[in-house]
Amino acid sequence: MENLEQLQRQALERVEAAENVEALEAARVRALGKKGEITQLMKTLGGLSPDERRAAGQALNRAKDKIAVAIEARRELLEAAALEARLATESIDVTLPARPGIVGRIHPISQTLEELVAIFGEMGFSVAEGPHIEDDFHNFTALNIPPDHPARQEHDTFYMPGDGEDDRKVLRTHTSPVQIRTMQTTEPPIRIIVPGRTFRADHDATHSPMFHQVEGLVIDEATHMGHLKGTLTDFCRAYFGVDDLPLRFRPSFFPFTEPSAEVDIGCSKEGGQLKIGAGSDWLEILGCGMVHPKVLENCGIDSTKYQGYAFGMGIERITMLKYGIPDLRFFYDSDLRWLRHFGFPPLEVPSLVRGM
Numbered sequence: 001m002e003n004l005e006q007l008q009r010q011a012l013e014r015v016e017a018a019e020n021v022e023a024l025e026a027a028r029v030r031a032l033g034k035k036g037e038i039t040q041l042m043k044t045l046g047g048l049s050p051d052e053r054r055a056a057g058q059a060l061n062r063a064k065d066k067i068a069v070a071i072e073a074r075r076e077l078l079e080a081a082a083l084e085a086r087l088a089t090e091s092i093d094v095t096l097p098a099r100p101g102i103v104g105r106i107h108p109i110s111q112t113l114e115e116l117v118a119i120f121g122e123m124g125f126s127v128a129e130g131p132h133i134e135d136d137f138h139n140f141t142a143l144n145i146p147p148d149h150p151a152r153q154e155h156d157t158f159y160m161p162g163d164g165e166d167d168r169k170v171l172r173t174h175t176s177p178v179q180i181r182t183m184q185t186t187e188p189p190i191r192i193i194v195p196g197r198t199f200r201a202d203h204d205a206t207h208s209p210m211f212h213q214v215e216g217l218v219i220d221e222a223t224h225m226g227h228l229k230g231t232l233t234d235f236c237r238a239y240f241g242v243d244d245l246p247l248r249f250r251p252s253f254f255p256f257t258e259p260s261a262e263v264d265i266g267c268s269k270e271g272g273q274l275k276i277g278a279g280s281d282w283l284e285i286l287g288c289g290m291v292h293p294k295v296l297e298n299c300g301i302d303s304t305k306y307q308g309y310a311f312g313m314g315i316e317r318i319t320m321l322k323y324g325i326p327d328l329r330f331f332y333d334s335d336l337r338w339l340r341h342f343g344f345p346p347l348e349v350p351s352l353v354r355g356m
């Protein structure tokens with residue numbers, strides 16, 4: 001006990017001399033730790049007489065408190081100094097450019113949809129939509145598709161259960177039912193495109209059970225085949241970015257148009273390389289025609305007063321042709337490597353209305 005005062009003085013000196021938190025901790029352990037000097041002295045109290053023990057105990061506790069208070073004060077000082085030092089060295093340069101984040105890509109189908117809407121929008125078309133689950137009437141009957149038409153066979157169409165043959169539902173096999181829905185609810189003139197999902201039980205490199213189409217419908221009092229040809233020619237030239245792209249209208253058949261045509265665009269396939277533009281080859285890209293009078297009548301439109309044209313094309317197909325995508329199945333695999341390769345940067349303005 002005689003050297004308590006000296007121990008206390010030395011301990012306080014070490015606390016004051018500690019230059020950092022580690023040195024301070026070492027000083028604390030040396031004085032107050034389990035085997036510290038003051039702690040050791042506490043253990044000798046048992047061997048003293050009661051009077052001596054009380055006096056020595058009080059002296060030891062005072063010394064212990066004093067050292068503990070000094071340690072806390074020093075710790076606060078050291079921590080404040082450490083914070084000051086960190087703030088001084090870690091200043092943030094707000095003029096530095098931000099680190100680039102990971103940016104997603106626009107899916108090629110979305111890109112084409114945007115381009116379609118922009119090009120047809122310039123020509124005065126508005127966008128219409130309809131349900132994916134359709135009834136027989138809108139998908140087939142109203143479109144003048146008789147019950148024995150191949151499109152009605154099970155292997156093409158996804159049927160959904162109903163109570164009977166008449167009320168069964170189908171996943172729409174084309175966007176044409178939206179023609180019907182629009183004509184049923186809208187007074188002519190009508191000028192719409194209908195981009196959307198369609199479904200057929202078919203799956204290979206160029207067919208997917210879910211795919212996209214864009215429908216076009218124009219109904220007015222003096223609309224003729226020349227308007228149809230002009231609109232589709234302007235559209236194809238703008239979409240493919242080829243000013244003199246030749247189009248070929250081949251006679252064809254659809255139950256809901258008369259006359260009907262299939263449209264080919266010019267291309268060349270030299271050396272296995274497909275090039276869209278004037279060339280020695282043709283590629284079929286869409287179906288079209290003048291709306292059949294029966295279809296107009298089915299929708300309550302006077303076919304002696306109004307007529308118009310319609311067209312429909314596969315969005316995957318025109319996307320594959322424009323961007324050189326070889327296999328349709330990858331469109332829906334959500335493979336990030338594919339999406340990074342064929343996708344589009346989100347902030348880039350789409351290559352619209354070129355050639356218009």
Ligand code: PHE
Pocket residue numbers: 173174175176215216254257287288289310311312313
């Ligand atoms: N609905 C037809 C199809 O899916 C395409 C089409 C639309 C043809 C409009 C003519 C007019 O094949």
